[in-house]
Amino acid sequence: MxxxxxxxxxxxxxxxxxxxxxxxxxxxxxxxxxxxxxxxxxxxxxxxxxxxxxxxxxxxxxxxxxxxxxxxxxxxxxxxxxxxxxxxxxxxxxxxxxxxxxxxxxxxxxxxxxxxxxxxxxxxxxEPVSDPDIQVLSWALANDSCTVTLNCTAARGDNVSYSWAGLEASTSSPCAHNGSLLHLSYHLNATSLACACTASNPVSSSAVTFNSSACSFEQRGSARPGPNLVLAVAVPIAVVLIFVGVFTAIHTGQLRKHAPFAEDSEVHTIYSQVQRVEKQKIPCSPPGTEHPSCTTIYAAATGLPPDTAQAPGRIRHSPRAEPPTPQGRSPLSQSPDAEPTTVYASVTLPMI
Incomplete structure (x- = not known):
């Protein structure tokens, strides 16, 4: 049985x-x-x-x-x-x-x-293995030595395995390792040190080389940092730029709010002093004129208004004449190259 x-x-x-x-x-x-x-x-x-x-x-x-x-x-x-x-x-x-x-x-x-x-x-x-890629996860410089952590990965492939080896084919090489991660430490003067990562599966294999000079001062930027290092550098810079932009916008808005409106300096109307005077010993007009009464005289000027203390009659403009300054008021000014302006001269009324 x-x-x-x-x-x-x-x-x-x-x-x-x-x-x-x-x-x-x-x-x-x-x-x-x-x-x-x-x-x-x-x-x-x-x-x-x-x-x-x-x-x-x-x-x-x-x-x-x-x-x-x-x-x-x-x-x-x-x-x-x-x-x-x-x-x-x-x-x-x-x-x-x-x-x-x-x-x-x-x-x-x-x-x-x-x-x-x-x-x-x-x-x-x-599925065959694609070309692997080496990423520098971390690196540090101390006592003229470089310590790096490398990660070797292939984007495509079934049942992929990873191995590290030195190009000098020595069993005592610091590059000898099985697995995707490699912790490597070497002296900065070892410029000839190179490690090759091989990604393989039962039907294919592909390799890529890491050069030790990537940790030197001249080529430090050539090594691709890990995502954590990129975020640690990019995020503070972005925050500072945002704060600077907001501060600039607020400050510019306040200046525009308190700034006075620009005056139009193309055309100005200047009004001279108008006053009532006592009876003049000299008639307002020469004898023989048809209109003996005083009149208002309009003069075209390109500079300052004429002096109001001149004798009545037709007033000629003098470029050097300055208008009287009323008490409690600032004198009016006009740029020499301004457009022609209308000036109202002194008006003297006769005594009855």
């Missing part, structure tokens, strides 16, 4: 791993590229002897399979020629453009009468 159970378990285990029907191998496929499913020479010889072969693929349903191709005595039928290509010279199957859904278990079966041979291929699909 116990031996029967053990034998049944062994047979079941062999069937699960394909040992009961054939041998399984793993093939790595690159996403978007062609993948060839090869069969060993033994199965090629059996196919030529039997003359019958079938390519199949597992589906999501464990009880069904997709038939991809049938071969019979030198002729074959490809059921999906847009995706697969059959090579009759070695009976291999080529997937033209590998997709993620192609990651399945494939079977190549050749048989004759009651004899059947199965070759199983497990296809694993990977």
């Amino acid at each position: 116990g031996c029967s159970v053990c034998l049944w378990l062994v047979v079941s285990f062999c069937r699960v791993w394909g040992m009961g029907r054939g041998t399984r191998e793993t093939v790595l496929g690159t996403l978007g590229k062609a993948t060839v499913l090869w069969i060993p020479q033994e199965f090629q010889d059996l196919t030529q002897r039997f003359g019958v072969a079938v390519w199949k693929r597992d589906t999501e349903d464990p009880h069904s399979k997709d038939v991809l191709l049938k071969y019979l005595d030198g002729n074959y039928t490809n059921y999906n020629p847009s995706q697969n290509r059959f090579h009759s010279s070695n009976f291999s199957l080529e997937i033209l453009s590998t997709k993620r859904q192609d990651q399945r278990l494939y079977e190549y079966i050749t048989s004759k009468d009651t004899e059947e041979k199965v070759w199983q291929i497990q296809l694993e699909v990977y």
Whole structure:
């Protein structure tokens, strides 16, 4: 009873791993590229002897399979020629453009009468690794030594692993490390120190080099700081600029509010002194005139108004004459190059 159970378990285990029907191998496929499913020479010889072969693929349903191709005595039928290509010279199957859904278990079966041979291929699909990028997370200078923390990352790729190594291929190199992060410390005079980061997965790999001179004073700005350092520098500068802008706007508004309105200096009207005087000994007009009474005289002037103390009659403008200054008032002024103005001269009324 116990031996029967053990034998049944062994047979079941062999069937699960394909040992009961054939041998399984793993093939790595690159996403978007062609993948060839090869069969060993033994199965090629059996196919030529039997003359019958079938390519199949597992589906999501464990009880069904997709038939991809049938071969019979030198002729074959490809059921999906847009995706697969059959090579009759070695009976291999080529997937033209590998997709993620192609990651399945494939079977190549050749048989004759009651004899059947199965070759199983497990296809694993990977996206290739893109070029990695090295970012300086932190750095510090102390005692002529530079200490940096580097992070190596690749933007694309499946199951990516990272490793660091020195270009001098020495096992004692400070660059030797497995993982994306590298804590590196070296003397500033070690200008020849260079570390290479390699990003790889089962189907591809790519490398990039970090030069130790990136920590020197001359090239300190060439190393890309981490996001925390950028924020620590950019945020205070932005706050200061905002405060300066607000203060300037408020101060400018106050100056405009209290500033007097500009006066129009193009045209000015100047009014001279008007006063009532006593009876004049000299008549207001020379004898023989038709109008003996005093009149108001209007004079056109381009400078200051005439002196009101002149004798009545026609007044000629003198450029050097200055108007009288009434008590309690400031004298009126006018720029020499101002436009012509109207001046009202003195008016003297006669005594009755």
